[in-house]
Structures are given as structure tokens and as C-alpha cells.
Amino acid sequence: xxxxxxxxxxxxxxxxxxxxxxxxxxxxxxxxxxxxxxxxxxxxxxxxxxxxxxxxxxxxxxxxxxxxxxxxxxxxxxxxxxxxxxxxxxxxxxxxxxxxxxxxxxxxxxxxxxxxxxxxxxxxxxxxxxxxxxxxxxxxxxxxxxxxxxxxxxxxxxxxxxxxxxxxxxxxxxxxxxxxxxxxxxxxxxxxxxxxxxxxxxxxxxxxxxxxxxxxxxxxxxxxxxxxxxxxxxxxxxxxxxxxxxxxxxxxxxxxxxxxxxxxxxxxxxxxxxxxxxxxxxxxxxxxxxxxxxxxxxxxxxxxxxxxxxxxxxxxxxxxxxxxxxxxxxxxxxxxxxxxxxxxxxxxxxxxxxxxxxxxxxxxxxxxxxxxxxxxxxxxxxxxxxxxxxxxxxxxxxxxxxxxxxxxxxxxxxxxxxxxxxxxxxxxxxxxxxxxxxxxxxxxxxxxxxxxxxxxxxxxxxxxxxxxxxxxxxxxxxxxxxxxxxxxxxxxxxxxxxxxxxxxxxxxxxxxxxxxxxxxxxxxxxxxxxxxxxxxxxxxxxxxxxxxxxxxxxxxxxxxxxxxxxxxxxxxxxxxxxxxxxxxxxxxxxxxxxxxxxxxxxxxxxxxxxxxxxxxxxxxxxxxxxxxxxxxxxxxxxxxxxxxxxxxxxxxxxxxxxxxxxxxxxxxxxxxxxxxxxxxxxxxxxxxxx
Numbered sequence: 001x002x003x004x005x006x007x008x009x010x011x012x013x014x015x016x017x018x019x020x021x022x023x024x025x026x027x028x029x030x031x032x033x034x035x036x037x038x039x040x041x042x043x044x045x046x047x048x049x050x051x052x053x054x055x056x057x058x059x060x061x062x063x064x065x066x067x068x069x070x071x072x073x074x075x076x077x078x079x080x081x082x083x084x085x086x087x088x089x090x091x092x093x094x095x096x097x098x099x100x101x102x103x104x105x106x107x108x109x110x111x112x113x114x115x116x117x118x119x120x121x122x123x124x125x126x127x128x129x130x131x132x133x134x135x136x137x138x139x140x141x142x143x144x145x146x147x148x149x150x151x152x153x154x155x156x157x158x159x160x161x162x163x164x165x166x167x168x169x170x171x172x173x174x175x176x177x178x179x180x181x182x183x184x185x186x187x188x189x190x191x192x193x194x195x196x197x198x199x200x201x202x203x204x205x206x207x208x209x210x211x212x213x214x215x216x217x218x219x220x221x222x223x224x225x226x227x228x229x230x231x232x233x234x235x236x237x238x239x240x241x242x243x244x245x246x247x248x249x250x251x252x253x254x255x256x257x258x259x260x261x262x263x264x265x266x267x268x269x270x271x272x273x274x275x276x277x278x279x280x281x282x283x284x285x286x287x288x289x290x291x292x293x294x295x296x297x298x299x300x301x302x303x304x305x306x307x308x309x310x311x312x313x314x315x316x317x318x319x320x321x322x323x324x325x326x327x328x329x330x331x332x333x334x335x336x337x338x339x340x341x342x343x344x345x346x347x348x349x350x351x352x353x354x355x356x357x358x359x360x361x362x363x364x365x366x367x368x369x370x371x372x373x374x375x376x377x378x379x380x381x382x383x384x385x386x387x388x389x390x391x392x393x394x395x396x397x398x399x400x401x402x403x404x405x406x407x408x409x410x411x412x413x414x415x416x417x418x419x420x421x422x423x424x425x426x427x428x429x430x431x432x433x434x435x436x437x438x439x440x441x442x443x444x445x446x447x448x449x450x451x452x453x454x455x456x457x458x459x460x461x462x463x464x465x466x467x468x469x470x471x472x473x474x475x476x477x478x479x480x481x482x483x484x485x486x487x488x489x490x491x492x493x494x495x496x497x498x499x500x501x502x503x504x505x506x507x508x509x510x511x512x513x514x515x516x517x518x519x520x521x522x523x524x525x526x527x528x529x530x531x532x533x534x535x536x537x538x539x540x541x542x543x544x545x546x547x548x549x550x551x552x553x554x555x556x557x558x559x560x561x562x563x564x565x566x567x568x569x570x571x572x573x574x575x576x577x578x579x580x581x582x583x584x585x586x587x588x589x590x591x592x593x594x595x596x597x598x599x600x601x602x603x604x605x606x607x608x609x610x611x612x613x614x615x616x617x618x619x620x621x622x623x624x625x626x627x628x629x630x631x632x633x634x635x636x637x638x639x640x641x642x643x644x645x646x647x648x649x650x651x652x653x654x655x656x657x658x659x660x661x662x663x664x665x666x667x668x669x670x671x672x673x674x675x676x677x678x679x680x681x682x683x684x685x686x687x688x689x690x
Contacts, residue, residue, distance in 0.1 A: 006047075006051075007051075007054060010044070010047045010048075010051070010054055013040065013043065013044050013047070014044065014056060014059050014060065016040065017037075017040055017041060017044060017059075017060040018060060020032060020037055020040070021060055033325055035088065035322070035324055035325060038086060038088070038322070041060060041061065044059065044060065044061055045061050048061060061313070072143035072144050072145060072218070073143070073144040073667075074137070074141050074142070074143065074144070075132065075134045075141060075142060075143075075144045076140065076141045077122060077134065077137075077139075077140060077141060077142065077168075078124070078168055078238070079122075079168055079238040080139055080140055081120060081122055081136045081137075081139050081142070081170070082139060082310065082313060082314055082315060083139070083313060083314055084296065084314055084315070084318055084319060084320045085314045085318075085319050085320070086294070086319065086320040086321070086322050087319060087320075087321055087322070088321070088322055088323075088324055090275060093271070093274070093275070093297070093319070093321055094271060096297075096319045097271045097274075099316070100299060100308065100316075100317070103307065103308055103316075104299075104304045104307050104308060108299055108300065108301050108304050109246075109267050109268060109269055109299075109300040109301070110267070110268040110269075110270075110273075110274055110297050110298065110299060110300060111246075111247050111248050111265060111266070111267055111268070111297075111298045111299075111300045112265060112266050112268055112274055112277040112278070112295055112296070112297055113235060113262065113264070113265040113295065113296045113298070114262060114264050114265070114281060114285075114288075114292045114295060114296070115292055115293055115294035115295055115296050115320050115321075115322070116172040116174050116233055116262075116290065116291075116292055117174065117208075117209070117210045117290075117291040117292055117293045118172040118173050118174030118175070118209075118210055118213050118214075118232075118290075118291075119135065119136075119172065119173045119174070119210070119213055119214045119217055120135070120136040120170065120171075120172060121133055121134070121135060121136075121145075121149065121170070121171055121172070121173050121217075121232070122134050122135075122136075122142070122168055122169075122170050123149065123155065123168065123169050123170075123171070123234075124166075124167075124168050125159060125163070125166070125167055125168075125169070126165070126166050127165055127166075128158055128159035128160070128163055128257075129157065129158055129159075130146070130149075130150070130155070130156070130157045130158075131146075132144060132146050133145055133146045133148075133149035133150075133155075134146075135217070135218075143218070145217055145218065147222045148216075148217050148218075148219065148222050148225040149173070149217070150222070151222055151225045151226035151230070152173065152230045152231065152232055154231050154232050154260040155171075155232050155234070155259075155260075156257075156258040156259065158258075159257040159258050159259075160257065160258055161256050161257045161258070163253075163257045164239045164241045164243060165241075166239065166240075167237055167238060167239035167241075168237075168238040168239070169234050169236065169237050169238070169254065169259065170234070170235060170236040170237075170238070171232050171233055171234035171235055171236075171259075172232065172233055172235070173213055173217055173230055173231070173232045174209060174210070174213050174230070174231055174232065174233075174290050174291070175209040175210075175212050175213040175216070175228065175229070175230055175231070175290070176209070176229070176231060176289045176290050177209060177289060177290060177291065178289065179209075179228070179229045180206070180208070180209040180212050183212065183228065184205050184206055184212070187204075187205060187206070188201060188205060189453075190455075191204055191205075192341070192450065192453070208291065209290070209291050210291065212228070213228075213230055216228040216230060217230065231260075231290070232260060233260055233261060233262045234254055234259040234260060234261060235251065235254075235261065235262070236250070237250045237253070237254055244302075245301060245302060245303070246300045246301055246302065247298055247300050247301075247302070247305075248265070248267050248300055251265065264281070264288075267300060268297075274297055277295060278295050278321050281295060282323055285323070286359075292323075293322055293323055294320050294321050294322035294323050295320065295321045296318065296319075296320045296321075297318065297319050297320070297321065298317060298318040299317040299318070304317065305317040325386050325387070326356060326386070326387055327356075327384050327385065327386045327396065328354045328355065328356045328361070328384070328385050328386075329354070329382055329383070329384060329385075329399065330351040330352050330353075330354040330361070330382070330383060330385050331351065331352040331380060331381070331382050331383070332349055332350070332351060332377065332379070332380060332381045332382075332383055333350045333351060333352055333380075334350045335347055335348065335349055335350070335366065335372070335377075335410055336348050336350055336417075337413055337417045338442075339416060339417065339418050339434055339440060339442040339443060340442070340443075340446060341442075341443060341446025341447055341449070341450055341538065342433070342437075342443070342446075342538075342540050343416075343433040343434040343435065343436075343437055343440065343443050343540075344431050344432075344433055345413070345416070345417075345423060345431065345432045345433065345434060346365070346366075346367070346368075346431075347365075347366040347367070347368070347369075347371075347372060347412065348363050348364070348365060348366060349363065349364045349365075349366050349377075349383070349395055350362065350363055351363060351364060351383070351385065354385065356385060356386075356387050356393065359387075361385055361387070361393045363393070364383075364385055364393040364394055364395050365393075365394060366395065367430075368430045368431055368432070369412035369425075369430075369432060370430055372410055372412055373412075375395060375397070375398055376398060376400075376409070377395075377398060377409070377410040378398075378403055378404075378407040378408060378409050378410060379404075379407045379408045379409075379410065380404060380407060381398050381399070381400075381402075381403055381407065382398070382399040382402040382403070383395045383397070383398050383399070384396045384397045384398070384399065412432070413432075416434035416436065416440060418434070418440050418441055418442050419434065419436050419439060419440040419441065421434050421435060421436035421440065423435075438588065438590045438591070441471075444471065444477065444478075445467060445468055445471050447479075447538040448467045448470075448471065448476060448479065448482075449464050449467050449468075450536065450538045451479045451482075451536045451537070451538065452467060452482070453536075455532070455535070455544060456528075456532055456535055456536035457525040457528050457532070457533070457536045458521075458525065458528065458532075459482070459518070459521040459522055459524075459525050460517050460518070460520070460521035460524075461514055461517035461518040461521050462482075462518055462521065465495075465508065466510065466518070468495075469493065469495035469508070469510075470485075470493075472495060473493065473495065475489055475493075478590075478594045478597075479536070479537070479594055479598065480594045480597035480598050480601065482522055483522060483597075483598070483601040483603075485518070485519065485522065486519075487515050487516065487519050490510050490514070490515035490518055490519070491510065491511075491512055491515040492509060492510065492511075492515075493509060493510045493515075494507060494508065494509040494510075495507070495508055495509070496508070525603075526601070526602045526603055526604070527604070528603070528604060529551075529604055529607075529608065530551045530556070530557070530604045530605060530606055530607050530608070531547050531548045531550075531551035531552070531607075532547070533598075533603055533604055533605060534547040534550060534551050534557070534560075535547035535548075537585070537591075537595075539581055539582055539585045540581040540585075541577060541578045541581050542578065542581065542582065546574065546578060549571055549572065549573065549574065550568070550571060550574070550582070551607055552607065552642070553571045555606060555607045556605060556606035556607065557595060557599075557605040557606065558605075558606075560582070560586070561586045561592070561595075564583070565579045565580060565583050566579075568582050568583065572647060615643045615644065616643075616644045616645065616690060617644070617645040618644045618645060618689060618690045619641060619644045619645045619646030619689065619690065620645035620646070621645075622645075622646050622647070622657045622658065623646070623647045623648075623649050623655065623656055623657045623658070624641050624646050624647070624648055624649070624656075624657065624658050624659075624660055624686075625648075625649050625650070625651070625652060625656055625658075625659050625660065625669075626638055626641075626648070626660045626662075627659065627660070627661060627662065627665045627666065627669050628660075628661055628662025628663050628664055628665035629662045629663045629664050630660075630662040630663075630683045631683060632683075637660065637683070637686075640686075640690065644690045652669060652672045652673055652676065652678060653676070654676055656673075656676075656678050657678075657679070658678070658679050658680075658681050658686075659673045659678050659679070659680050659681070660681055660682070660683065660685075660686050661680045661681070661682065662682075662683060
């Protein structure tokens, strides 16, 4: 490679690192591991050492963290939030120890602390009262998230004891593993209820507690943040006063003022004790209720910290030792295939049980046919399974050296494992589908579960287990069958359930009260508005928002059924793919028969207008963005826009007609609106328009 090519490769590497920084710090959705990022960063540093004339001022080696999220006020840090140098090896840790001893001698100690896998925060206190909380941002300035941090119960808003008049304290905001699992499961159910395709749900879920904590802290609504049960450990005090001589003493003081300080830290006299601490928590970290990804080692004495000083980016008196993502070797026993509600087929690797990250792993997702091909998977292969920050284990590679000479290659199935129908894979999509949505058992049960769910028909008493029982007992095959159920059929109905973990069969039955609730819930569902009935039908790619747009445009199911693909695609933000799925659904005679039955049972298959709601075409053809706070709720304001023919949008663009500006509106939106010459109107201006 010649010099111009080397420079282009370097510039491409810098761009790649910037993108990963943006995904990690701003979007809270990293797509590579910390280890992979650190290796890329080291490669960048090596190139810059050889060619210092190429170094860009905003190179990831020269800055800390990522960009500043623009949804919050930007605040400059009184004390810059620097990053730490890191290592994955005991040898490099030894080199760090030698550098420290060469600079300050041997009369010092270390403090070892856990490296919490969360979001760094800096909190300012004046006279014992919290006045501001700011994220790391780019290290120089960050986002003011004070309102959200005040929802975290473990962070005191008022201190007690003998504290400095003014100081900053650094810490880490995180989410406990159990909280993460509970909230992610809730999010998954919500996405299913919204009609999100199964192959897209995994992409929408948070991958680990760190991402969830970071995403939560950057939410606009503090009430929603409070529901996320975030937690925090505080670990470094910055003040102009001389409060103590060592870092370990400052931790004790901080705890006495009311801060939550981790119990898992230790003073170490030498490197051997440091390594013992690291080794201890490499195995014990899985017993903790939160994620850690390493250990932070700091010189304990403040006078020595001052002597050692800083580089442009990192302190010379501290380093982090990072644990590699844990991996294990297991044998592939078989590949099974799951059929989802929309017919999406998901391959799953069934593994010989192996201990990984504190849990027994028996299964790993294979995602799709392309992943099986990428791994070159063969029968009874020995595979490397990794968990790391991910909750769902994944196969990262195959140990081909252990492969049996006559092992057969794993070929993705061509027919549905449940009904035998030939699978289809549309151009541009990675997922295979079973098109037999009218007779494939998992699809039928999944569609019934979706139909009765909270955001669809919201039929009380009909959970997933009960729906499956009704199907198994031949009482229900389609949505319409639900409306023929009787109390006598339900009362005392017994069924069996297999526990996923143990495989044990347990018996259940519907009691009198349960049967009454189901019958009542079915009757009440007849009042559900048309847009939710349309969503409940489970048409592929028709979620809540799309169902609402279709209902408002076509006004009744008859008009929608008679529309062609062009007419459906012409509805704002619908498009050809959704139109194809809608057309396919309504061209199926069995679906038409079910809809006719639903209509005969009294369900709302047309838009019902409330005479008390103001309606007009005054805003026809106009788009609006609502931002800030108003005398009425923003939802009510948006409904007024829709009821009068207008269209709500979620972002500022050249095509936006009006920005309705309320109190506490973000300065960035105002700035962008001014740049694009978007008219700003007040709540009163808007009401005058209708």
C-alpha cells in the first residue's frame, strides 16, 4: 500500500470510529463490542504515531466520548470528564505499574473499583443541594439531565453531614439486570401488540442494561424515566477544598453525606493484590445484580495523582482493566425453527448445555439463513458461544478443526416445520416466511393472541395461555369464533401447559369468575373503534399508526377492501410494501368470510364520528409539528389537527408548513425552523385557524 492509499485507509478508520462513538454515546445502540472498538482505536493510535501530520483534531484518539445529544441544554463541565486508558492484559497492567513507580517511587497504594457498565454522570452540589446533573458528552460539555437524574432514588437531592460548600461528584448510572429483563419483556409485548414484524422486534429491543439506562436517561419525559428504576453508584469527588488525602477516604466521606458508594472496592499495596482483585471479580461478577465490564485501578494518594498529571485525554494515575466478553465452546445438537405470528421463520441452535456468564446456555439464535451460511454450520459442530453484554447468546464462530469428516452441512429448511407449506423469501428481505397464514397453527394462535391484546381488542381474561387452550380444544379457529363462545363452554375448561424451563406439564382450568370476565370482555370489545379493529386483524406491516391512517382515509372496511394497490399506497406514509400486504389480506376469501362474520356480530368496521368533536377541512393539505408545553395536552392538540384535516409530523423539514411553538421548546428546533423559514405559530394562532 502506497502513502496516499495509507492516508485514505486512515481517514476511513477515523470515520468508522466516529460512527461507532456516535452509536455508543448518542444513540445508545452500539453494534460492535468494547473489545473490537478498542482494537480499532489502538490501530488508529499506531498510525497516528507513525504519521503525526495526519492527526485530525476531532480524531477519536484526541477526544473523549461522543457528540452531545441536541435534545437537552448543553452545559460545560467545571472539571473535564476524561476517559481512562484501558488494557485487556496483565502484561500491559505491569507496564502501567512500572511507569507509575518510575515517576513517584514505591511509597503509594492503589484503589481498585469495579468498572460499572452504565452511563457516566457529573452532579454539582451547592450547600448540600443538587443543582445540576450533566452527562459526559464530549468530555468538555454534556447534556443537562437534572430533571431525569432527580427521579433516581439512590442519588440524594439534599445532603447531610459535613460536606464542602461547592463540589462535583462523578458516578455511573446503571440498570439492574432483573429490571432490564422485566422492562425489555414489557417492550417486546408492546411491539407485538403494535403489529411490529417479528424479524424487526429483536432490532427494536435494547441489547443490554447499559443501552437501556442510557436511552432512559435521555428521555424527554421525567415521569417515564422514573418508571425505569435506574440506580447509581458515586465514586469521585471534585472540589477546590482539601477534604482528605486519599481517594479511599473520599469514598467514605461521600457515603457519610448520603451518596450510594459501592461496597466492592479495595486498597491494594502492590500489583499482585491488584491482579488478585481483578481475578476475584472476573468470576464473581455474574453474581452481581448489575453489569460490570472490568476494574478501575487508581493511585490512591491525591498528592501522587497531582505529580503524575494527565495527557491530553487521560489521567496518568489511573487505568481500567477490561474483561473480554465471555465465550464458551459447546456442541450443536440440532437446529430447530420457530414460526411467528406473521409467518416469519426463526432458526434456533440447540446446544449441549454449557455455563456462560453465570447462566446455563442451551440455545442460541441463528437469526436467518444468511447467518447459517456465514457460519458454514455443519451437523454436530463445536461452536463458540458468546454472551458478553448481550442477553441472548449468539454463536460467533465454528471450531472447524473439531468437525467430523463426514458431517453434513446445515441447509436452511424449504418448507414450514409446522404445516409443510413451501417457504418464501421476498427480494431484499433476510427472513423466510410461511405464506399459509390461514391454516398454519402457530400463526393462527399468534394472530388470535394479537387480536385480543391490550392495544388491539383488549379482551380481559384472554391471555396467551387461555387463547392457546381455546385453540387446542377446537373452540376457536378465527377471530370471529371468539364471539360465539358461551359461558358454559368456558366454565371449568381444563388444559395442559408445558413449562419452558423444566418441560413439566401442569394442568390449568378456567374458573367461574374467569369465564364471566372473558364473556364480558368479548362483549365490551364490540365498542372498540375501527382503527383498533383494523390493527387487531394482524395484517403484516399494519401497526397502530398505519391502521389509524388507513381507517381515517377509507373510513370503513368496505372502502378499504375495494381499493387497489395504487390507492392504498397513495395514503400518506403507507407505500407499496404495506399496500401489497393489505391487498393480499383482503384478497383471501377466508379473511373476507371472517370479516363478514365480525360485522354481523356488531364490531365497528367503520369510523364512528363523535358529534361533540369539532371537525372541518380547515387544515386540509397542511402539515404541523407540535413542540413545547401548552394549555392543553399535546395529544389533544394533535387530535385537533387531524380532526380538521391537517397532518402531524415528527421532525422539522422543508416540507413542514407550521411549527406550533409552546413554552419550554428546545432551542435547536427554533434554530432549524428559522434556517428553513418555517412559520412559527402559537397555540392561540392555531386555534384561530380552525
